[in-house]
Amino acid sequence: MADATTTEADAPAPEPPPTVHGHPLTDSNGQPVVHVPRDKYVALIKQLADDGYVQASDLTGIDYLTHPGRTLPDGIVAGRFEVVVNLIDIEHRRRLRVRVQIPADDVTCPTLFDVHPGTEAMERETYDMFGIEFTDHPDLTRILMPEDWEGFPLRKDYDPGEIPVQFSNDYAISGRPSYVPGVPPS
Amino acid sequence: MSTTINTPGTDEAERLALIRQTNEGGQELRPRSQLTAKELMREVGAVLRLSEAEAANLGAIEDPAVIGTTGDVSEQTMIINMGPQHPSTHGVLRLMLELQGETVLRCKPIIGYLHTGMEKTGEELTYMQGGTNVTRMDYVSPLNNELVFSMATEKLLGIDGDIPERAVWMRMLLSELNRMSSHLLFLATNGMDLGAVSMMLYGWREREEVLRFFQKVTGLRMNHNFIRPGGVAADLPAGWRDDVLRLLDLIPPRLEEYDILMTGQPIWRDRLQGVGVITAQEALALGTTGPILRSTGMPWDLRRDMPYLRYEELEFDVIVGTYGDCFDRYAIRLNEVRESMRIVRQILDKMPSGDYRIQNKKITPPPRARIDESMEALIHHFKIFTEGFKVPEGETYVAIESPRGEIGCYIASDGSAKPYRMHIRGPSFVNLQCLPHMLRNCLVADAIAIISSVDPILGEVDR
Amino acid sequence: MGIVQDIRDEGLGGLQHNALTGKVEDLIRWARSRSSWGATFGLACCAIEMMGTGGSHYDISRFGMEVFRASPRQADIMIVAGRVSQKMAPVLRQVYDQMMEPKWVISMGVCASTGGMFNNYAIVQGVDQIVPVDVYAPGCPPTPETLIHAIETLHGLIETGELLKRRAATGAGANVHITEIPAAVEPVPVLLGASPKGQ
Numbered sequence: 001m002a003d004a005t006t007t008e009a010d011a012p013a014p015e016p017p018p019t020v021h022g023h024p025l026t027d028s029n030g031q032p033v034v035h036v037p038r039d040k041y042v043a044l045i046k047q048l049a050d051d052g053y054v055q056a057s058d059l060t061g062i063d064y065l066t067h068p069g070r071t072l073p074d075g076i077v078a079g080r081f082e083v084v085v086n087l088i089d090i091e092h093r094r095r096l097r098v099r100v101q102i103p104a105d106d107v108t109c110p111t112l113f114d115v116h117p118g119t120e121a122m123e124r125e126t127y128d129m130f131g132i133e134f135t136d137h138p139d140l141t142r143i144l145m146p147e148d149w150e151g152f153p154l155r156k157d158y159d160p161g162e163i164p165v166q167f168s169n170d171y172a173i174s175g176r177p178s179y180v181p182g183v184p185p186s
Numbered sequence: 187m188s189t190t191i192n193t194p195g196t197d198e199a200e201r202l203a204l205i206r207q208t209n210e211g212g213q214e215l216r217p218r219s220q221l222t223a224k225e226l227m228r229e230v231g232a233v234l235r236l237s238e239a240e241a242a243n244l245g246a247i248e249d250p251a252v253i254g255t256t257g258d259v260s261e262q263t264m265i266i267n268m269g270p271q272h273p274s275t276h277g278v279l280r281l282m283l284e285l286q287g288e289t290v291l292r293c294k295p296i297i298g299y300l301h302t303g304m305e306k307t308g309e310e311l312t313y314m315q316g317g318t319n320v321t322r323m324d325y326v327s328p329l330n331n332e333l334v335f336s337m338a339t340e341k342l343l344g345i346d347g348d349i350p351e352r353a354v355w356m357r358m359l360l361s362e363l364n365r366m367s368s369h370l371l372f373l374a375t376n377g378m379d380l381g382a383v384s385m386m387l388y389g390w391r392e393r394e395e396v397l398r399f400f401q402k403v404t405g406l407r408m409n410h411n412f413i414r415p416g417g418v419a420a421d422l423p424a425g426w427r428d429d430v431l432r433l434l435d436l437i438p439p440r441l442e443e444y445d446i447l448m449t450g451q452p453i454w455r456d457r458l459q460g461v462g463v464i465t466a467q468e469a470l471a472l473g474t475t476g477p478i479l480r481s482t483g484m485p486w487d488l489r490r491d492m493p494y495l496r497y498e499e500l501e502f503d504v505i506v507g508t509y510g511d512c513f514d515r516y517a518i519r520l521n522e523v524r525e526s527m528r529i530v531r532q533i534l535d536k537m538p539s540g541d542y543r544i545q546n547k548k549i550t551p552p553p554r555a556r557i558d559e560s561m562e563a564l565i566h567h568f569k570i571f572t573e574g575f576k577v578p579e580g581e582t583y584v585a586i587e588s589p590r591g592e593i594g595c596y597i598a599s600d601g602s603a604k605p606y607r608m609h610i611r612g613p614s615f616v617n618l619q620c621l622p623h624m625l626r627n628c629l630v631a632d633a634i635a636i637i638s639s640v641d642p643i644l645g646e647v648d649r
Numbered sequence: 650m651g652i653v654q655d656i657r658d659e660g661l662g663g664l665q666h667n668a669l670t671g672k673v674e675d676l677i678r679w680a681r682s683r684s685s686w687g688a689t690f691g692l693a694c695c696a697i698e699m700m701g702t703g704g705s706h707y708d709i710s711r712f713g714m715e716v717f718r719a720s721p722r723q724a725d726i727m728i729v730a731g732r733v734s735q736k737m738a739p740v741l742r743q744v745y746d747q748m749m750e751p752k753w754v755i756s757m758g759v760c761a762s763t764g765g766m767f768n769n770y771a772i773v774q775g776v777d778q779i780v781p782v783d784v785y786a787p788g789c790p791p792t793p794e795t796l797i798h799a800i801e802t803l804h805g806l807i808e809t810g811e812l813l814k815r816r817a818a819t820g821a822g823a824n825v826h827i828t829e830i831p832a833a834v835e836p837v838p839v840l841l842g843a844s845p846k847g848q
């Protein structure tokens with residue numbers, strides 16, 4: 001902007017947001033997080049494995065049904081579920097987190113088994129707890145719950161199954177009295 | 187007329203109904219005839235070990251070179267069930283093995299028999315109560331669970347750089363002592379599984395000494411809930427240095443006894459050397475960490491490579507094996523006890539004075555004496571213990587080195603006083619995936635040795 | 650003869666007390682209480698404390714219980730040590746059914762007694778929903794002293810024969826609740842010798 005009459009009025013062009021292989025990179029409490037759409041997810045993990053992130057240390061799901069609101073970078077469509085993968089680069093001693101949005105009407109996700117065989121049990125657990133089906137997973141059965149269990153326990157619309165306890169001190173927090181004088185406890 | 191007293195519900199129909207209830211359907215190992223070639227390849231470990239051509243051959247027929255017979259295809263294989271109640275599976279681990287004679291061909295661990303819904307329970311408890319929940323996952327090294335949960339909470343709160351020095355060093359001291367007690371338990375159970383039953387008594391004898399120290403400091407022998415977000419729950423009691431020095435004098439000669447009893451002994455070596463071999467590439471691909479990964483020759487220890495607390499100020503060695511077999515894992519854990527003692531000695535010298543928890547009234551409760559004097563202290567105490575402190579919205583993953591490997595805590599918070607999602611990456615859960623690979627072509631007796639050397643704790647496997 | 654037919658009809662309780670059979674019955678009950686073998690049913694953290702109780706410091710071998718038989722056919726006492734999940738419940742019942750009479754159950758720890766701190770979908774809220782329990786030992790985990798107290802209480806009840814008579818009548822367990830002995834800094838050794846009144 002070579003205008004001789006202005007000095008510092010023109011701000012420099014804003015830097016483009018950081019990306020990893022074309023996908024937006026954000027910072028979460030000092031840790032790098034990449035957000036990737038579902039269809040490019042396995043390709044990104046493969047590229048990251050070539051970059052040095054040789055081990056998937058953790059794969060889990062999360063149900064954002066009752067969350068007040070989370071910030072996502074532009075271009076990422078929020079879904080009810082997320083699959084979160086934590087990768088580790090042993091040679092350079094660094095970690096990276098990858099988050100994939102899963103919509104509520106199509107609760108599926110591609111499997112990472114071919115890239116990281118160690119995700120087999122973790123994906124089974126995510127299926128068992130959230131109902132996210134991993135396509136092409138070699139053995140997608142329940143792992144923690146009994147085989148005939150119905151429902152996916154860690155979803156937010158699944159009741160914890162608490163038996164009401166007399167004289168519970170939850171009253172101060174939840175406002176729900178568990179003992180009402182004159183009414184026999186159930 | 188029968189002389190036995192019939193317990194209710196034991197007639198034949200109910201008994202059969204019970205047997206049907208213990209059948210876990212699709213989670214179990216299916217007979218060879220019901221598997222497709224691709225599934226069979228995966229179950230025999232073809233994913234990592236064999237080339238496609240070799241695996242394709244294996245899927246079709248019994249491979250004579252592998253089994254050692256003359257290729258008689260009519261030899262039947264037998265699927266047996268080990269567990270979940272069994273003296274040699276550490277906790278309620280169920281293994282289905284397909285045997286040909288004494289050789290294990292395929293193995294499938296079936297877990298979930300200790301599933302406690304801890305991650306769901308964690309969403310109902312405040313961050314201060316969360317430690318009581320998390321500590322019962324890996325119940326043999328509970329302080330490490332509490333540590334990783336507290337560190338993740340502190341990262342979300344933004345105070346992870348403000349924890350007082352004394353609290354940090356106390357955390358390290360307790361974490362290393364817990365590593366010692368966990369490895370002593372491993373030595374005890376490993377010995378007992380392999381037949382050195384007196385090892386059970388010796389290992390527990392030493393472990394009792396460490397537990398007695400924990401009882402003095404934290405008030406409990408196990409499941410302490412001592413390491414909390416903001417620091418630790420209480421200061422070290424007077425005379426703690428003498429107790430730790432007593433421990434450090436007591437244990438080394440006993441470790442020498444274990445060396446005499448086990449390490450150099452021919453029976454022990456024959457049972458463990460060359461058994462359950464896994465290579466570094468396989469271990470990395472399967473997500474394995476901890477002593478199993480180190481036994482393959484890969485020197486990865488989070489305390490040294492991605493240091494947390496003040497481990498970068500301490501001098502210690504990372505014990506690495508060579509062959510990736512059970513003997514290496516045993517030797518690594520035995521020597522890690524010695525390294526932990528070396529660390530504890532350095533902590534004894536360097537322990538700073540100061541606060542044992544961060545002086546942030548919103549997070550750590552005030553001392554009990556202050557509650558009588560100050561209204562504000564009373565209110566803070568009340569708020570922290572009933573409603574809990576609020577944690578800003580965000581998500582984080584923190585990992586430390588537990589005696590079993592990398593234990594990680596992923597917390598996503600929504601700004602309230604309870605975690606929105608609390609997930610613990612249990613090292614044993616991921617390490618169990620290497621069992622089928624290690625167990626292929628070993629004998630049934632070796633299967634016991636291999637499971638024991640993986641040292642799973644089912645509390646953190648099933649959560 | 651008459652005595653043999655009495656035993657066939659009603660078990661040991663059918664023996665009419667006379668100088669000879671009374672002594673035999675006492676002897677059998679004494680032997681049962683002094684050498685009961687536990688079935689290994691360690692599930693979670695309480696199992697670690699149970700193993701610690703079997704260790705040399707707390708030593709339940711002095712009560713005749715250091716042998717933990719993996720085979721339920723050879724076991725007398727099932728110490729349910731730890732939280733029982735929904736998946737484990739049928740297995741627990743199967744193992745209990747395989748045990749031979751007379752058999753007793755100690756529910757060790759709060760998770761086995763009532764579900765403990767885990768009041769949720771995954772944990773059976775008390776193992777007494779599945780098997781009849783004779784002694785409940787509180788604690789999370791119970792200290793070895795508490796477990797020894799529970800075992801000795803049970804031994805006392807076995808020695809008096811109360812439990813078997815009650816079980817024949819109602820089919821239920823003894824439902825004895827004991828108080829927890831908290832962990833002491835310098836642990837006090839537990840008094841030896843089973844007291845017949847189970848206290």
